[in-house]
Amino acid sequence: MEPQEASICLAPPLSAVKPPWYAFVLGLAKVVSLSHERGLFRATRGSRGMLVRYSILPGFGLTLGISMAWLGLIVLVPLAALAIHAGGLGWSGFWAEVSTPRVLSAFRVSCTTALAAALINVVFGLLVAWVLVRYRFPGQRLVDALVDLPFALPTAVAGIALTSLYATNGWIGSILAEWGVKVAFTPLGIVVALTFIGLPFVVRTVEPVLQDLAPEEEEVAMSLGASRWQTFIRVILPALTPALLTGFALAFARGLGEYGSVIFIAGNMPGISEIVPLLIIIKLEQFSYQGATAIGTLMLVLSFILLLVINLLQAWMRGRHHVS
Amino acid sequence: MAINISGISKRFGAFLALDKVDLHIQSGELLALLGPSGSGKTTLLRILGGLDRACGGTITFFGEAALGLTPRDRQVGFVFQHYSLFRHMTVRDNVAFGLDVRPRRDRLPRAVISERVARLLELVQLAPLADRYPAQLSGGQRQRVALARALAIEPKVLLLDEPFGALDAKVRKELRRWLRRLHDEMNITSIFVTHDQEEALEVADRVVVMNNGRIEQVGAPGEVYDHPASPFVYDFLGNVNRFECIISDGTAKIVSIGLTMPAIGAEPGPALAFVRPHDIELIRLDAATGDAGGGGVACARVRHIHAIGPTARIELDIEGHRFEAVMDQDRLRCLGVRAGDWCGVRLTRPRLFSSNSAALIQE
């Protein structure tokens, strides 16, 4: 709470105490400054290969050095800690932790709900992007701003709002209950929350591509006798495919890891509506660090694979873009 | 001697952009670096301006080694290809920038700066637009702002990268004549990069033709146009007909069209003959029947005549081998040759280059 405490913990007087990571920070600083001195990050002359291209602009060593140090301290070291912890488990230990029915069903719930939500978002995200780009209607600016709300609204706020809306006594939930559909406290509720979270990813990925689509291509298609529907299916949709896939992957990745908006609406019944991030928290609260580590590592690997897929998709998108 | 470039090389990864370039630039001259894209001309300009670093060689500016100097210390003005005006500053602020950023001890008083800026804007004929932003100017106006901005720091050398590249044809012509006049008034040593041969030949005192990181030829515009030193220069400067030929016993024979020409003392072997279209003479066939196919005249079919303006372009064909001649409309009318006719062809000023070494064999 007290600010002094924060500053003490963040930056202890190095002369007085030398924590174990002191050596690490010092080492990192040394590596950065040494590589700077030796010109590793500088313009190098011909034969030594061009690690860096000469530029007249200043500050390369400084900005890159600080960026890398910050990146290393805040992101890489903690993630490495997770990886090393996981490595300590060994294969059998790891397998024992993640192969329990509760963990497996949590993964199943997380994957299927994220998948369903991402699919819903592909369809409706495309629709929203289409309407925003192609049509003009009153209140368009407001609608455009609304699309970004899931980015900006804290997830916990979204979680409690969606829950009270879709609970059986809520506005929408009560209507659906008459039809026999229960949303809140079921996997369906998770899908609703993840749809909310993932929407802007699809819309904001598809929108610019749709904007840059040359109308001439569509006119050509129509002048060659294609109907509006054929033009959409055979000219527009293929051009949007990379963007739609990227948006899908982004929404799916976000959905897998989402926590705040889901836990309120999910009901969190082990085996039925318990998601992986919640399970990690439960394990941590039980001080079962091994279990948390194993599950977290598996999640991390999944995220990395998705990140790779997203990067490849984006490269594909850029390639397409340059050709057209 | 204003600038002395010796042995300058530059490598980007595996790509050799400049290969030991030597060049001497006279004080007060307007020099064009001419070449296709990738020939190294812009790289050379950027190294001169201190924006890029050479991998080897030396450069002196007015007798002083320049490679270690910052752009500020070199006292060069650089005009960028896309103008690179500061988009958030007015025209006036753009021009004043170089004077505003001087260290406090060297900085001129405010009044002097604004007086100088006003004078420069007058010079580039933009005084009424001083408070506009770059986005509100036309391409030609932006280019003149860029020039005024570079001149504001009173450079000893002015470097211009494709100064007219992004302008449309008409503005480009006006602006390059204006640049020539400006240079004659101010007499600053200036180097500009271009890929447009017409521009280089019209504006520059001397033209440096570059290709593949090397200088192919340096000379006055008339000299490089009339006496190209290599097949590349021939090809690059103006239209030219290229014939493959074989040299033996002191004569060169163009096999495809059956013409021969003397090549006394030349090594036997394959060679290339270059003939400008206006150096191809057409002869009415009835006057030429006497020696058609003999020493100097070949029989060609007129495929097509493009006759627009004072000159006519005639497409000729000898057994499927096509080439081009250019002549005055009046002369063509006198000859009375039409598309589809046969006529005699004589090459008046062929130049022979060895196929292997690209060396000049004979004028």
Next chain:
Amino acid sequence: MLAKSTASAYGGRPALQDPAWLRWTLIGTALAFLALFVALPLLTVFIEALHRGFGAYFAALVEPDALSAMWLTLLVAGIAVPLNLVFGILSAWAITKFEFLGKSFLITLIDLPFSVSPVISGMVYVLLFGLHGWFGPWLRAHDLQIVFAVPGLVLATIFVTFPFVARELIPLMQSQGIEEEEAAASLGATGWQIFWRITLPNIRWALLYGVLLCNARAMGEFGAVSVVSGHVRGLTNTMPLHVEILYNEYNFVAAFAVASLLALLALVTLAVKSVVEWRWGEDISGRRDQG
């Protein structure tokens, strides 16, 4: 921009105009979807917060635990956002103004926190600094606490909000290129002068937007801080965590009252974003207005 009719954006190209019934159907469906999933939840926050009247609303806000949660949230964001602002500018400068080996790898690393579950972002710090973590025993021996204390909250927040500023700046600065900076250098400007007088004016709106997003996320982050907070009421509860506790205690009015403040923050963020985009759209999207 607010056209009165539903005319197509492709008005000048009659062949590409969809018939009115189709247009209306698509617009209607899109709006219904957005209403169900986005607009109504937002509305719910304010309605639930106020449904016992303004008195109950304000009472919930001035309650000591709520106030201390607000103070903590401001403190955490106040530390994390400036640090990530500096980092964002530095890394964007290195990445966009220079060519070097491993650049795309660096960009991927910066994006990393976006693709990691917030729960994991918090967990890694527990593994490092928690009681059973690497440095746990040492920290305990020196009577220092990181996890379940403010430093842990700050670290987790920094991790999560790490990419925002850099992500806004990198595409813009990439599209702006380095020509203006080179021109300034060729006119004799120093590094600082180039940054303050050329680069910063060109990126200010994107920078503002990036900082706003970073701040919105820093104040609203839930998953990551939930792991490292320890949920000590009045001590380590940020606003989103306070919302959770109130909600789980069935104190809905208070929960939504605090939530409404966070929703307002989101709305302000979006409003500023819209205004900035509307007025300086070209500056943000990086579309070049010259040559």
